[in-house]
Amino acid sequence: MIGEHTVTVTPVGGAPVDVSCLVDDVTIRQGRDDTGSQPEAAGATINVSCDSDVTPWPAVVDVGAAVVVTTTLDGVAHTRFVGTVTDLSLGWQEAGPETPDRVQAQVVAVGPLADLGRRTVGDVPWPQQLDGARVAAIMAAAGITLDPLTSDPGTVEVLARDVDSQTALDLAHEVAQDAGGLLWATTAGDIRYADAVHRRGVTPSLVLDACDVLVTPTWSRTTEGMVNAVSIGYGVAPEGGEVPRYVAQRDDSIARWGTFGITSTTQLAARSDAVALGDLLLVQNHDPVWIMGNLPVAVSDLAHADTVALLALETHDLIQVTGLPAAGSVPTSTSLWVEGWTETLTFGRHDLELVVSGYCRTAPPPRWNDVDPATTWDTVAGTWDGAACLGPSQNLGRWDDVPATTRWDTVDPATTWDTYTGG
DSSP, X not given: OOOEEEEEEEOTTSXXXXXXXXXXXXXXXXXXXXXXXXXXXXXXXXXXEEETTTSOOOTTOSTTOEEEEEEEETTEEEEEEEEXXXXXXXXXXXXXXXXXXXXXXXXXXEOHHHHHTTOEEOSXXXXXXXXXXXXXXXXXXXXXXXXXXXXXXXXXXXXOBOOOSEEHHHHHXXXXXXXXXXXXXXXXXXXXXXXXXXXXXXXXXXXXXXXGBSSOOOOEEESTTOOOEEEEEOSOOOTTSOOOEEEEEOHHHHHHHOOOEEEEEOOBOOHHHHHHHHHHHHHHHSSOEEEOOEEEEOGGGXXXXXXXXXXXXXXXXXXXXXXXXXXXXXXXXXXXXXXXXEXXXXXXXXXXXXXXXXXXXXXOOOOGGGSOTTOOGGGSSSOTTTOOOOOSOOOOSOGGGSOOSSOGGGSOTXXXXXXOOOO
């Protein structure tokens, strides 16, 4: 099912103008291409054309103007992009001796993360604090307030730091990379921080059959992303010395595949956090895994409910693909994280290709309370430390299997268990 696409441009200090009738197509890129990087700013390339003698070039379309792209389905508008025009190129196509020249333009716009790459912050030193609090402080210095209901508090302590005027985006990316988190933006342009356990307890929000994919999905199994030796720097270096390091390796993996090592110096304050990071990398990445990278979705063939669910997807959402062909040891059903996508909107058409990653590649390590109660120490396969991934969460009827709608620290302090009525 295909919706109606709309492109609205708002010049600086002006009113919104609908330029959809002049737009040939819009290509939008959102999120990241792999699991080892931070999401880039969303981008939109808009191709526009008009007959100069019939429809003058809209002056509102200029550098600095705000752009919103939406798709309306059964009267409900779904935002696909929010950003600002950064580049504009104009040209003409000869339309014949008796017809006016046709103006052709390409408009490039970028999402709000790009603006953070131009804002320098760091006049006031930051204390040692949780990674979520550090990212929130960086964003606040850049003029952006993170909502605690949608951005995470963090899971590790990062070192105190005195920064001398660096860009907010670089500083936030450094913290997120060291802490296992992500700085990202929604399709509506809302900037958020996801910490290392953000993907815990997530259940699939969309189930696609292999028939819903335009081409037969391809699995690949390579050494890309493998890690079997780590050296993680943490803490403060002693005077005249180097920072302490946590060094570990998987001898079984090295013996079979050779050494795939990483060395990094992080902002982590505690050895325990460096150990947890290093051990998780070794457990999740010590062997090659089957990878499915891209899913071009047949949007026009989806049922209405599935189209709505597809348009609601954001980075970090989980989908399930079923009905895959049986071939060797590859799965016929798999759960995949949405890392980003590329989509092209034109009249009567909507092409969308999801960038996905395997569930176990970035899922937080399981807690004992995440395990089926029937599991005992004697029946755990291998060791608990080796159980890096048990698959998507199942509802086991316990409180923490229910996705949170309210955090207790955001409730009025006067509220007690006896007076809490939900929300």
